Amino acid sequence: MQSDYAARLGIDWADQKHAWALQVAGESRTEQGELEHTPEAVDQFVAGLAARFPGRKVAVALEQSRGPLFYMLSKYGHVDLYPVHPATLDHYRHSFYPSGAKSDPQDAALILELLVKHPKRLRGVVADTPEARLLGMLVQDRREAVDEKTRAGNQLTAQLKLYFPQLLAWFDVDQVVLAEMLSKWPTLEQLQRVRATRLEEFLRQRSVPESKRRRVSQERAGAVSALTDRAVIESAEGKARHLIALLELQCYSGIAPVTESSGRTKIVKWRWGCPTFLRQTFHEWAWLSTRGSEWARAYYDRQRARHKSHHAAVRALAFKWLRILFRCWQQHQPYQESRYLAAMQKCANPVIIPLKKSSGLTSVGELLA
Secondary structure (H helix, E strand, O other), X not given: OOOOOOEEEEEEOOOOEEEEEEEEOOOOOOEEEEEEOOHHHHHHHHHHHHHHOOOOOEEEEEOOOOOHHHHHHHOOOOEEEEEOXXXXXXXXXXXXXXXXXXXXXXXXXXXXXXXXXXXXXXXXXXXXXXXXXHHHHHHHHHHHHHHHHHHHHXXXXXXXXXXXXXXXXXXXXXXXXHHHHHHHOOOHHHHHOOOHHHHHHHHHHOOOOHHHHHHHHHHHHHXXXXXXXXXXXXXXXXXXXXXXXXXXXXXXXXXXXXXEEEOOEEEEEOOOOOOHHHHHHHHHHHHHHOOOOHHHHHHHHHHHHOOOOHHHHHHHHHHHHHHHHHHHHHHOOOOOHHHHHHHXXXXXXXXXXXXXXXHOOOOHHHHHX
């Protein structure tokens, strides 16, 4: 943390009013007050700091690394932000107030004290490019959406085990055909009343393999309801419908992957049937990767050499990138170009050949050096 700040400010954020504590450089006294949670009030407050300390920066610590106040303050160039982890503030508060006493002005003063007395314990937010910040927020939003999908899928599984377990034996809970079948025939009793030809056509239109269609048709005839209590069935059915609506929305947005299963084969792949904007985002991102990744450019050139159009080649590259990123996500590892090139060399990937030729090298070891 730099030492020439004009002042240091601690803010305890809240929904409507934020308590703050300020200490001017070279002074020991602390100023305190409240700040309304409106863009106008925040702008006026920060403008007042700029007028009071012209040409100098102010360090601001707050118990937030994302959120409305954080983003309001991040747009001002003369303010440096230092997020304080809630657990840090909680432990610091208990060391001085073991009784558990707490108030907003008190927390603002403690945040300021952390900033003044323990600056090395806090890490400032380094301003990044708008593209990098957008990517970070989109990644986190997608992670939260995937977690929501997982929770909804687990809840739906629990409901189906309760009153319609046969459906889980036929399909995976994240398959669209399960959601559509459950929307049409929410109970085993209703499914058993459907004509065999209608069910066959329903499954065939959804590309269900013939072997799976035969299994569903045969097993539904002799299936026995797990419950007879109408109150439990109707309650579980209603909740299942609600969860199906959530899962179908996520499938539409492209968040949920597509699962294809037949016999012992099960393939999980990216869902291309999603909004055009989302698909275009990955298309453009894949094309931009050819500027910074040698193998990506070589892969694109190889597709073009096969007489594929520019957009077809980029789509192929985007699909390859998605598989790589999905693997990185599974292993909780960041992408490393050198590691991927080594893997390409190990499996004798033909893309590695033009890379070695263009670099004038005789081994991938030299390429990775």
